[in-house]
Amino acid sequence: MTIINAYEVFSDGKSPLHNSLTAVQTLLGALLQEKVIDKKLCSKLLPKMNNLELAHFHFIPKPHKPGTPLRPIVASINAPTTNISKFLNDLLAPLFLKVTRETTFTNSIDLVRKLEKYAIDGHLMTTTNFITADVKDLYTMIPRIGALQALASFVEKYSKHGHIGNFFHRSSNANGSSHLG
Template sequence: MEKTKAYKCLGTTDPLPDLIQRTNKYLLDLGLAKWITQNQYETICVNSNEVELAHLYYLPKVYKPGTPLRPIISGLKNPTVKISKFLDELLRPPFDKMAFKTTVTSGFELFKQLKRWCSNNMCQETTFCIIDVVDLYTMVPQIEGVLSLRKMLNYLKLKQIGGLKIETIIRLSRFVMQNNYFSYNGQYYHQIQGGAMGSPLTLI
């Protein structure tokens, strides 16, 4: 965690109660300003009995020399996860459509595309390589991540998705990106760079 500089230690004070309160207030303010509907508010607001703070654990990368550990932040019940899922459902169809020609969805699909590519483009000098991106989820600055989302939506010339204005989507995305908290070994942390690993929004 120290290597990436992506996490700020908050000590032993649990940020969950404040996060619940801030999330619901933010959503209520959006609703009162007519940025989201009452139904949308009820879909993504936080029920304090259903949420818990994300927690960090590690899985070994057995296929790598020295068996390094992969950090996993499990946030299935995080206060912002409903917003993240809601945004993913809105953004996934236009994103998949835009990225269709450059996206590989499975090993079988990769094999088919390589076979097709080799039949037309393979030559003696062709070199295949594998790139392993280190610390993928923490290397993208949060502001730039949200700006990239706006750039994609502008490129697609979309004014709204699912009845939600683009500006509302951007505001909700920014809130999700900036409010990732988790616990580890009795301490609490705030992610100040990148997006939460496994968050539906981060996967876009």
């Protein structure tokens, strides 16, 4: 595989934190103004200014692999986009997992259980092949426009009438004893 220079040093030496924060604030402001989100959701998605920091990039070695390759880690827990990322994950993950539950393993125990079911169902033969893959530089190779189009297509295909899940509000005839708001 040819290594592409997917990352560059900022030539002016300045942190892009301000630009990232401004972009998030501008986006959320536009969504609020267009009534795509309400004030409560906007407030939830806005970054918390008291612990805001730029995402940072580091590596952890994989000593069990030949040549000790490095696993890239992006630590972005306090980045300007973290709240939006968490919101989208909470919204989309259940839908994604529902669609892919037959072919996705969440952990080793899940893998063993699915293999046992595969064997019980009569699919595990002496001729069955298993394939593993180690993907390199995956995220640097996905064009943003293509990723957004794939996400939109996925949501359109698997959502019901353009909505993911159901939205509820308390009915006007609900009695006061309920603990649900």
